[in-house]
Amino acid sequence: MAHPNNLNLPESETWDYVIADGGLAGVIAAGELALNAHAVLIVEPRTALGREGTRSRCPVGSLLTQPGRGAFLRRVEQTAKAMARRPEDLGNPFLLEIALEKAFLEAGGKILYGATPFAVTTTDAGSVSEIEVATKSGKISCAASRDILMTAIRPGSERTVVHGILIIGAKNPLELRGEFSFRGRTLSYRAPAADPSGRTQIWLSWEVPDFDLWEVEKVLGQSVVSLIRDIRSRHDTLKDVEIVYFWDEPLGFVDGGYAVEFRWARNSESVLPGPADGTRVPPLNQIEDLVPRLGLLGSTLVPHPGRSDLPSKEPVPGREMSGRTPR
Amino acid sequence: MISSLSPGRVLEADVVVVGLGPAGSLAALAAARQGVRVIGIEKDFALGGTGTRGGVHSYYYGAHGGMQEEIDARVKDVENILGARGGSFHPEAKRAVLTDLLSEEGVRVLFSCILCEAEVKDGTIRSLVVCDQGGPMVVRGRVFIDSSGDGDLAAAAGALHSFGRGFDGASHSYSFVPRNILQRVKGGRWEVSFDNYDAGWVDPRDPWDFSRAVIEGRQQMQDYFSEEPGRTVEVIGTSSQLGVREGRHVVGDHVMSFSDFLEGRSYPDVICTASSHYDNHTRDLANEPLFCQMWLTALAMYRKGVDCQIPYRSILAKGLNNLLVACRALSVDREVSMAVRMQRDMQKLGEAAGTAAALAVKAGVSLREIDLPRLQEMLVGSGVIQRSDLSTDGVPTYNFTRGPLEGQRLVCARVLADAEERRRVRKLLPQYLGTPDEGKAMFWLRLLREEPRDDLLALLSSPDYRQRRSAAFALAFMGDVSAEPVLMECLRKRDPECPPPDIKTYPRWVAALIFFRALALPSAFEEALQILREGTDDRYLSFVLAYFCEILDALDSGQRERLLEAVKTMQGEPRVGRQYLGQGGSGKKLDIRWNIDLWTARLYRELSPADLEELSLRYAADPRPFVRAAWKRFLSGVAAPVLSPTN
Numbered sequence: 001m002a003h004p005n006n007l008n009l010p011e012s013e014t015w016d017y018v019i020a021d022g023g024l025a026g027v028i029a030a031g032e033l034a035l036n037a038h039a040v041l042i043v044e045p046r047t048a049l050g051r052e053g054t055r056s057r058c059p060v061g062s063l064l065t066q067p068g069r070g071a072f073l074r075r076v077e078q079t080a081k082a083m084a085r086r087p088e089d090l091g092n093p094f095l096l097e098i099a100l101e102k103a104f105l106e107a108g109g110k111i112l113y114g115a116t117p118f119a120v121t122t123t124d125a126g127s128v129s130e131i132e133v134a135t136k137s138g139k140i141s142c143a144a145s146r147d148i149l150m151t152a153i154r155p156g157s158e159r160t161v162v163h164g165i166l167i168i169g170a171k172n173p174l175e176l177r178g179e180f181s182f183r184g185r186t187l188s189y190r191a192p193a194a195d196p197s198g199r200t201q202i203w204l205s206w207e208v209p210d211f212d213l214w215e216v217e218k219v220l221g222q223s224v225v226s227l228i229r230d231i232r233s234r235h236d237t238l239k240d241v242e243i244v245y246f247w248d249e250p251l252g253f254v255d256g257g258y259a260v261e262f263r264w265a266r267n268s269e270s271v272l273p274g275p276a277d278g279t280r281v282p283p284l285n286q287i288e289d290l291v292p293r294l295g296l297l298g299s300t301l302v303p304h305p306g307r308s309d310l311p312s313k314e315p316v317p318g319r320e321m322s323g324r325t326p327r
Numbered sequence: 328m329i330s331s332l333s334p335g336r337v338l339e340a341d342v343v344v345v346g347l348g349p350a351g352s353l354a355a356l357a358a359a360r361q362g363v364r365v366i367g368i369e370k371d372f373a374l375g376g377t378g379t380r381g382g383v384h385s386y387y388y389g390a391h392g393g394m395q396e397e398i399d400a401r402v403k404d405v406e407n408i409l410g411a412r413g414g415s416f417h418p419e420a421k422r423a424v425l426t427d428l429l430s431e432e433g434v435r436v437l438f439s440c441i442l443c444e445a446e447v448k449d450g451t452i453r454s455l456v457v458c459d460q461g462g463p464m465v466v467r468g469r470v471f472i473d474s475s476g477d478g479d480l481a482a483a484a485g486a487l488h489s490f491g492r493g494f495d496g497a498s499h500s501y502s503f504v505p506r507n508i509l510q511r512v513k514g515g516r517w518e519v520s521f522d523n524y525d526a527g528w529v530d531p532r533d534p535w536d537f538s539r540a541v542i543e544g545r546q547q548m549q550d551y552f553s554e555e556p557g558r559t560v561e562v563i564g565t566s567s568q569l570g571v572r573e574g575r576h577v578v579g580d581h582v583m584s585f586s587d588f589l590e591g592r593s594y595p596d597v598i599c600t601a602s603s604h605y606d607n608h609t610r611d612l613a614n615e616p617l618f619c620q621m622w623l624t625a626l627a628m629y630r631k632g633v634d635c636q637i638p639y640r641s642i643l644a645k646g647l648n649n650l651l652v653a654c655r656a657l658s659v660d661r662e663v664s665m666a667v668r669m670q671r672d673m674q675k676l677g678e679a680a681g682t683a684a685a686l687a688v689k690a691g692v693s694l695r696e697i698d699l700p701r702l703q704e705m706l707v708g709s710g711v712i713q714r715s716d717l718s719t720d721g722v723p724t725y726n727f728t729r730g731p732l733e734g735q736r737l738v739c740a741r742v743l744a745d746a747e748e749r750r751r752v753r754k755l756l757p758q759y760l761g762t763p764d765e766g767k768a769m770f771w772l773r774l775l776r777e778e779p780r781d782d783l784l785a786l787l788s789s790p791d792y793r794q795r796r797s798a799a800f801a802l803a804f805m806g807d808v809s810a811e812p813v814l815m816e817c818l819r820k821r822d823p824e825c826p827p828p829d830i831k832t833y834p835r836w837v838a839a840l841i842f843f844r845a846l847a848l849p850s851a852f853e854e855a856l857q858i859l860r861e862g863t864d865d866r867y868l869s870f871v872l873a874y875f876c877e878i879l880d881a882l883d884s885g886q887r888e889r890l891l892e893a894v895k896t897m898q899g900e901p902r903v904g905r906q907y908l909g910q911g912g913s914g915k916k917l918d919i920r921w922n923i924d925l926w927t928a929r930l931y932r933e934l935s936p937a938d939l940e941e942l943s944l945r946y947a948a949d950p951r952p953f954v955r956a957a958w959k960r961f962l963s964g965v966a967a968p969v970l971s972p973t974n
Contacts, residue, residue: 221423
């Protein structure tokens with residue numbers, strides 16, 4: 001049934017590439033493609049790019065400076081440097097959030113926020129034609145003449161959730177770790193040493209049978225209350241600590257590593273042409289060339305502080321990762 | 328072939344709530360507490376909407392009462408454990424409390440889930456198709472509550488609704504609130520604060536325009552990194568949600584008009600009360616209805632608080648059997664919606680709707696057949712309304728705190744109904760002209776305009792300029808052209824006096840110019856032309872252009888030529904329309920040239936069609952969807968808010 005709204009949505013535009021979800025993998029892939037003068041659209045359900053890389057406040061400072069990073073990340077780095085007032089700003093995920101968006105738009109990319117990609121439509125021959133997107137005003141389709149990349153962490157794929165909580169007023173050094181029990185669950189927490197202003201983050205992690213955000217949320221708030229009450233009573237240095245924000249995006253883990261699922265739905269002839277004349281970006285000859293440029297599918301991404309607390313797990317059976325399994 | 332990432336799932340409940348912000352969270356909770364099965368659909372992945380996720384963790388006006396009092400008390404307890412303080416509440420504390428409450432009552436919440444479609448048969452919503460990244464799901468229910476804010480469910484179900492203002496189809500300005508923390512020097516505690524400034528305009532129905540608004544909003548936050556060190560406010564991120572203030576307005580069984588609202592009308596089917604003022608953030612006021620322009624300038628009533636009742640019929644979507652609209656999309660005029668949208672009021676409205684929905688489900692009747700007195704009794708019991716709300720003949724709003732009417736409880740309906748009372752009140756009103764209470768007096772004078780007005784006419788020649796001006800404004804507000812000479816005096820001297828300082832105040836000459844437009848008096852042509860030539864604030868320019876549009880027919884060819892020349896000169900000024908500051912002031916100048924040019928276009932249409940074509944071509948390709956829509960609308964000659972669907 002058609003959505004009976006009165007909008008004249010833009011006439012369907014065909015993109016070269018549509019990237020489902022603007023997490024770090026998605027936006028960097030999209031950025032490289034855009035720098036190669038392709039028409040690229042990112043479809044992102046939230047209102048910011050970077051997902052776990054920016055909204056969880058996971059430390060990603062080295063992302064911008066690691067060797068071997070692709071052209072797009074270098075652009076992001078330049079953009080971030082132009083905005084930063086102090087060197088430490090470069091490690092600020094909020095700055096990264098702005099810089100990713102700005103660099104991508106300057107590379108000619110387009111973003112559709114508040115829109116959930118949920119299915120791809122394929123032709124009989126098996127080549128991708130469009131992606132189905134749910135928006136507040138009904139379903140729309142975004143057609144890709146070349147490929148559709150799906151980079152999201154998918155519901156159902158995670159077993160451990162990690163949530164960051166910003167605290168301030170901590171006296172240096174804080175360094176906490178431990179376990180506690182809440183409503184029949186065991187939660188572990190860890191807080192690295194506070195910075196000179198007394199700021200740090202508690203990383204709270206627990207296992208969930210299924211990645212259901214409502215189940216995650218039911219644990220989050222009250223367990224933080226319970227935790228903070230408990231550790232305040234046990235640690236004198238924590239009596240002045242105040243909880244400010246729960247970070248926006250929970251992290252999901254598979255197998256103790258980043259569960260970045262990077263896979264693509266490929267059109268039958270998927271050889272990428274080089275950049276348009278005049279650009280100095282190294283050409284992408286095929287989509288696999290993207291992988292080394294992402295700068296996060298290798299081991300160079302700074303591990304999450306909670307990661308070492310997590311038991312190692314077997315990969316979830318039956319999961320298909322048509323890219324490279326991130327390590 | 329569509330290959331979804333997971334196969335279709337089907338869920339079922341008695342009550343389905345779409346949107347779990349302040350209204351929806353309480354709607355779900357209220358329904359669940361009555362023992363019915365509730366499913367909530369939320370696009371974000373936390374509860375609380377604007378208050379917890381939109382960065383506005385503070386109550387602005389709004390009426391007290393109902394479950395929100397219990398919730399706020401619990402939030403305060405959690406806040407005390409967390410440590411930092413919020414504005415009115417700590418956003419994460421509220422988020423945690425709402426989650427706990429809904430979870431205790433067994434509400435099933437689907438996060439990151441977007442409404443796609445509604446299946447409607449014979450006026451009854453059978454099911455919804457909702458979507459998360461795992462693919463579509465079908466949600467069946469008996470009663471549906473639209474708490475989406477923008478009226479998404481009502482629109483999907485085909486409900487009649489309107490959107491945007493008459494002038495350009497634009498909706499109220501939006502904000503994109505930075506998440507701040509602020510070290511409070513006194514007391515030493517930290518505050519989770521926010522900075523709620525207007526970022527521009529957005530059409531929240533259009534996903535492309537929504538995306539543009541997110542991007543532009545974030546661009547305005549870049550400056551926070553270059554600000555001086557030593558600031559105590561530190562921005563740590565963007566809010567998760569865009570601060571949209573206005574979406575669709577659903578047409579219900581009753582549409583509360585601005586007069587109903589301002590006159591404090593009472594309803595036999597009252598289910599909720601609201602309390603705020605005509606909180607229109609826009610500063611391009613010339614594009615709002617004339618009455619509102621006078622309300623804010625001549626009467627200076629920006630901050631005049633108004634209490635109102637909301638009838639059950641205003642949340643019943645017309646033509647649909649099982650839909651309640653419990654959010655700012657409820658059935659009120661756009662002007663009323665500027666006031667009836669505050670978090671407290673939406674929480675109460677949600678509670679009322681959730682209670683009504685449960686009542687219908689449990690009784691096995693349709694929403695229009697519920698036992699209304701029983702609903703009201705339940706709402707009195709929980710404090711959403713007071714028992715006295717059920718028997719009042721109206722809400723008194725324009726009472727006087729000094730002078731001959733001091734302390735008298737004046738209810739519009741009661742005064743209007745009694746000829747003697749009308750005469751008594753009317754006779755005392757002129758004494759307030761020229762005093763700080765003149766706005767209220769002007770309101771009453773207009774309401775009682777059938778009474779003789781010799782006393783007002785006499786005041787036009789008062790030796791006291793303020794009194795003269797006040798009488799002229801009062802008369803002009805009643806549509807009386809006798810005010811003209813004094814209005815001219817006020818305009819000619821560019822009377823700079825602004826009524827009591829407020830964030831929204833306009834110099835008196837602007838009020839005078841508005842009256843020249845409202846009364847269609849061409850006599851201010853030369854003055855207005857001079858203002859245009861001298862150049863004026865972007866906020867005032869549209870008043871001048873709008874005035875010319877109004878009197879165009881009365882101008883001779885010489886005047887038309889001079890006007891065209893002045894307009895063209897103004898058009899050549901690149902700075903025009905680029906100095907506009909939104910309310911709240913991020914310090915970022917917003918572009919309002921597109922909007923000023925819409926007035927220019929109206930003048931060109933009559934004076935110089937070739938110039939109109941050139942101007943229109945420029946905007947046909949504008950990257951901003953809401954701007955393209957406004958121009959398309961202008962060119963197609965639509966002048967009033969579009970009601971849709973029209974079939």
